[in-house]
Amino acid sequence: MKLLHMSDSHIGGTVTAGTGRGRGHNRYQDFVAVLAEVVGIAQEVQPDLILHTGDLFDRQVPSPEDFALGVRSMVELSAIAPTVVIRGNHDSPLLFQILDDMAAFNTRDGVPALRFVAQARPSADGGILDYPARGGQRIRLAALPFVHRNRAVEGFDRPESAPLAFADYLRGIQADLAAGLRDGYDPAADVLIFAAHMYVESALPDYSERRLDITSDYASATAALPAVAYAALGHIHKPQAINRPGLTARYAGSLLQMDFGEITDGQPEQKGVVIIDANPDRPSKINVRPLREGRKLMTFSGDLDTLARQAPLIGDAFVKAYIDVPESSPGLAATVAELIPDATLVEVEPRLPGWDEERELPELDHAAAPEPDLPDLFAEYLANTKTIPEQAVLLGETFTELLTHSRPDADLVTDPVETLLRTAIASPDPAPTAL
Structure with a gap:
């Protein structure tokens, strides 16, 4: 197989330039090339x-152009072999469910050629x-899309019990999936194959992932991975094997540098498929x-003469340049652009x-004013964004009320599927731990 x-x-x-998401340099042609x-x-x-273990898209509401590219690429793959796409934390559950419903009509020998596991x-x-x-x-495949921690910590009063x-x-x-x-x-x-979009405790992140979703408090134990022929993992962008005796498990990593x-x-970190x-x-x-396609991300440190000599090696990469200058x-910036025009x-x-x-750091003034409260910081933020005063007052009052009266996740709704899953997990029948 x-x-x-x-x-x-x-x-x-x-x-x-930073590690956060947001507006930046477009990479559409890089995605076209690598896919x-x-x-x-x-x-x-x-x-x-063919398994895609999550984060097909970078945001839950992709642009029409990006959406078309993602779906078209998965359809092309499904024409070669049955293809399963596991939802990641960046993907929309609703969008994936709609895509799966639509793809269900295309079958090969009674089996859907393309599945989106929402x-x-x-x-x-x-x-x-x-x-x-x-x-x-x-092939028996156990598929585990991304599970948000709020689904597990809902109703817990003590924050330290959440992890x-x-x-x-x-x-x-x-x-439960191992028993199945x-x-x-x-x-x-x-x-037997296990495919999941999750953070396993021994994995080494690149930290281009969402920081809140890769904290050690919420990592899954390596020992909890089912005993299978291969565990296909997604979520961590650095390609790597997960070491556990008797188990072959691997993060394929992202297709491009993020x-x-x-x-x-x-x-640049070498990307690939497994x-x-x-x-x-x-x-x-x-x-x-x-994988060779797609423009690379590179950093350069040195003077302008060295940059000029390395220009052929830099090519059409995205570059952060740290230039040594006497004054x-x-x-x-214009000079650097001329030296590496591509x-x-x-x-x-x-x-x-x-x-x-x-340099010596200044001594801290311990008698300084205490850190301002969240409502004060929010009011300062509204002032800096030049919000209309009347709206700023209303927003500030609403913000303060939410901080005072709301309970985290109070309105979180558990869907019927998760209710079934909780029931299955709570079954008194012990599941074997090894094949």
């Missing part, structure tokens, strides 16, 4: 199944997907296929002599 594992395409993402490269690899490999489901209610594979084998609650919640979901994989399991013919943090020793060769009677083999240079300048920072010298 051959499997192609890709992840975190983040279609619609832009390049900014076409993935399709080409799939045509060459001819896998039995919600976590109990193993007895659609959480396990079966696909035929070469040589009479069967433990979330970890137990995820562990229960994975135990074993239901009717044929060790001579079945290949920000300037994904650079090692001045060189090809898995798995059979019931032997350990899985992993082959990482590097203030008002036209520095590149896209994201930031140019002059570095005057002594910029790296250590």
